[in-house]
Structure formats: structure tokens, C-alpha cells
Amino acid sequence: MWDYSAKVMDHFRHPRNVGEIDNPDAVGEIGNIVCGDALKLTLKIDRSTEKILDAKFQTFGCGSAIASSSALTEMIKGKTLDEASKITNKDIADYLDGLPEEKMHCSVMGMEALEAAINNYRGITTSSRQRPEGEKIICRCFGVTDRKIAQVIEMNNLTAVDQVTNYTKAGGGCGQCRPQIEAILAEILKKEREKKQSLLRKKMTNLERIRLIQETLEKEIRPYLQADGGDLELVDIDGHTVYIRLIGTCQSCPSMDFTIETFISQKLRQVLHEDIEAKKVEE
């Protein structure tokens, strides 16, 4: 049995805003009966302020799908379209005090229905036949596009293919598209890593920089030298030069210059992203 929060059960047992608005200003429909869940959202919108005056839903789906839809309608009423469009699936899940990970796709369905309704109001068609240029279906079983997969990965900081399946259903049918999902995920994770590293470089104080050099020597370099009966000490850091004293077998090692210049320098460059150079101190 799923471990649903009290709030999910409350919205499931007593769903808010069930039904269909007569002459709605916006309609968002997502999912279908084959997939196992579907949501139809209808909105009444004040044309001058673009404020959502009323929202109603109809949902075919499990307990968390009904609860997510109910939560969504409560969250968007009274908001302008711009404000509402900032709501993510995570906000819907948080509103319900969380959803089991396997059920996160219910919150994504809520977000998608809202997107569809806003697009509908603004005259943008998002039917599957008229997908934006460059967007393509990755999961044929559940009709999930690369754009949707990327969006959900970024919004929820996902790191594994199984998570993507839990959040979007993609890969949950025949499973043939899992390598493609893996590739999208790897691409995004790589970009995020690069972004983080560049941030790190910009913000690092001198003290942090020294600590990072020490840590790298400690964890990434010394164990290798020690394995061969050698070791090193950090003597000084001057600008881009790191001065090091070699100990034990390293002192008499014929490949010592190579050790310093390539191995240690490379390791430090990987972490610090600057043209750092390691130099040995002559005794």
C-alpha cells in the first residue's frame, strides 16, 4: 500500500473543485484512458487582469492523481496566469506534503494540464500533431517528448533513469527508450556539473583555494605515492605554483619529474580549472 500523506488522502477523499466550467476561457487536457490517467482542467479567467477566477478539474486516475488535480485547482485560483505558470510539479507535490516517488508523475500531469490550459488561452496549440520544431517523442508507450523529459529532470534535479520514469512515465512501458533517456540525463548532468564548477571558480576565496589544493593532494595524490612507498609534503603555494617536497622512494624515483609535472599538475588542474603547476623543492 502506498504511504500517502494525510493531505493527499484528504484531497482524494474530499476533492476540491470537481467538474467542468460552462463556457470556460481555457481548457487543458492531458493524458488518456490508455495511459491510465487523464486530467481535464477548465478555467474562468478575467480578460483584463488575466486573473484565474475559477478552476475545475475532472480526473481519471489513482488516488494521487485525483489529489494532485484537486491541489492544483486550489493553488491557482486567484493567481494571474503569469504567477500560475511558475507553478512546478514540485510545488504541487509539496502542497500535498509530498508524494511517493513512484507517483510523482501525477504531479507532473497537473503541471502539464495547467501549461496546456494557459497555452490554450493564449492561442498556442500544443497537440501532439503540432509539436514545436525540434521536439521529438522519446517514449512511444506514453508519448513523452525530449523537451518534457529535460524539463522534469531540471525542475526536480533528477539523477537516474528510474526517477525519470517515476516522474514522467517515460521508459515505463516496453523500456526500449531507456538508453535515450539515459543520454538526455547524462547531457543535462554534464551541463550542470560544468555550471557548478565555473561558479566554484568565480567565487572561491584564497583560503578556500588553498584548502581545495590541500584536499586534492591528500585524497587524490598521496594515496598513489604511498602505495609505491613514497609520499609528499605541501611546502608553499605562490600564485599558480604549488611547491611540493617528495619523500621516501619518490626522492630517488627516476620518473620523478614526470610524476610532478604531469600527474600532480593534471590532478590539480582538473579540480581547480586553472593553469596550476606543481614544482618540487630541491633539498
Place this chain on the structure above:
Amino acid sequence: MKTIYLDNNATTRIAPEVLDQMRPYLDELYGNPSSMHSFGGQVAKKIAQAREQVADLLGASSPAEIIFTSCGTESDNAAIFGAVRSYPEKRHIITSRVEHPAVLNTCRYLPKEGYRVTFLSVDHSGQLDLEELRAALTPDTAIVSIMYANNETGVIFPIDEIAAIVKEKGAIFHTDAVQAVGKIPLNLKESQIDMLSLSGHKLHAPKGVGALYLRQGTKFTPFLLGGHQEGGRRAGTENVASIIGLGAACELAARHIPEEQTGVRALRDKLEHSILAKVPNTRVNGDPIHRLPNTTNIGFEFVEGEAILLMLSDRGIAASSGSACTSGSLEPSHVLRAMEVPFTHAHGSIRFSLSRYTTEEEIDTVISELLPIIDRLRAISPFGPKSKTLAQNQKP
């Protein structure tokens, strides 16, 4: 709130008589049946008695044909691996698409060891095409494993006929009879079944005990190696109390089988007929004739199974569903998909499985509680039909 338990194909309550029989062996009679003292010896005698009780329920020729195991899944694994290891030159296996995961996933694994597996299809009523089986059998076929009765739909396969077809081609025939044992009469003496799996907790014995019937003279390779227990065919110190419980449960089941066929069947039929009569857009999934007397699988169009189960649960009613959302997978049950049940009915399928403890009062309660639940969920659903159930129409 009193629980109305209609999920007996998932597990059953331990019969009070069974628990009484078990209790001393969890307490003061803790001897090891293999010991050379009478304190252990008295336990060995009770295990021998349990073996006879199981053999009697199955109509086996001898108690020696019964091997106690830890569960139905172990029995299935022991049967399939035992057969393929006993006939290493044969590299083909036949099973069906609607097996329990214990058989299905074992067969899906075997191609990794170089085996070829044929998965037989079923028709819309969940029945096999025996011609497909005949065509699939080759001299290379080591084992055919086909379930006796389906856990989700209750559909019963013509197992004696299937066994005869398989034996004609010289392969081993195994049946997972976990759902059939105790619900329908069996007489293995008269059949050609080589191996049969059963599970204690499906027939009012405890969880954690099962048995494998192994016809005398059938080649077998043990699945668990170790001590000499179970005639060297399944090592490990006996789960004494549970084995004694399984024996007692089998003896009870033998006495109650006529009741399954009359009382339980009548209540199941009442539940099914009432739902079909009062709720529009519903259907029974599976062969309505060749079916376990305690099981009905009903598809409610336009609504989703988990939502129905949660609302039933709120009213103290326990059932189960083949919907995607209940399993954590994203697709509905493999059984319903193999039968090509329309998605709209598969997502909203509910299985009710009764037992001899189910009362008519409970069935009446379920009928009256269920109708407003379906109405409510259909009112929420964007696909909900305009026609409401009878309960809704009758409201003033």
C-alpha cells in the same frame, strides 16, 4: 471498523483449528525432527502426519511424493530448475504469458543460461489454445510449466488434458496450483502431472511454508543443497510448526471443498451478478465457466482501480486490482494485457476473492458500498458516462 476481507487470493487468515495444532510446536515441543531422541522424534511423527494430510488432499499415491518448502515461489523454482538440471541435454521450456511472477520471471531468466522459452498466449477469456502447445512441444522441451488456476481472474486451465499432451512428447509437466489447491478437488493419482506447487498461506495455513508434489520416479535435482531433510530433495531444518499447520489446513480444506463449490460459489455469484446488474459499463474479466468458485475479476470502465481500492479500504473492505497504479508499474497487469482486456476496463479492474469465512452479510455490505464509490469516481472522471448506477438513480 471490522474488515471485510475479499482478498483471499493474496493471502488467507490462519484457520483457528490450524493455529491450535501449531501452537505447541512454537512453544514447548521445540525438538528437531532429525534428532535421535524421543523429544525430537515426536516432532518427526507430526511431520510425517502432515505429509500424509497434504498427500491426501492432492490424491497423491504416497506421502513420499510431498516435499515441504518455504513457499510457492520456492516450489516453482525447485520444479523448473530441478527439471532443466535433470535433463541437461534439453534446452527448451514452455510456459504461458499469464503465469505468476514466480514462474514467469524464472522462465525469463533461463535464456541467460542458454535456454529457449516459449510463452503461450491466451484468448480474450484467458484460455490457452492447446494446438499452440502441441505445436510448441519438441523433443528438446525439458519442462512445460502451466498454472492450474490464475490468481487474478480465477480461470482454470484443463490441466489433466495439458499433462497428457505434454507426457506424450516426453517432457516434464509442472503446474503451479497455488490458487487451485483447497478450492477445487484434485486427484493426482489419476492425472499425469509430474510436479505441482502449493502454498500454505493461500489455504488458511501460515505464510512461509509450501510444498512441491514430485511424482514417484520423476528425475529431480535439488534446489537447496545441505542436510538430508525431505529425503535429500530439500535441505534445511524443517519449519516444524508451519508444516504441521499446512497439514492441518489441508485436512480442513479436504472437508470444506464441497462448501467452496456451493456456499462460496453462491456468494461470489451473488456479488458478481449484483454488480453487473446495478453498475453499467462493467464486465467480468476471464472465462466465466472454467473458473475458481471464489474469484471474480470485474472491470469498471472510466475509473481507475487504485482509487476504487482506496475508497473500499476507507469502508473496511479489502480487495485488489490489476491496475497499473497499484503495483508501482505503469502498465496494467500482464494477465489482463495478455487477454487483451481493453485498457479502459483493465485500469479499472477489481478482483474480489472470497473464502469459506465470507458471510452473506459481508457480500451485501460490499454491494451497497461499492455502487456509490463507482458513481463518485465516475463523476470525477472526464470519461464518466452520463448514465449512473442504479443506486444513484434511486436517490430521491
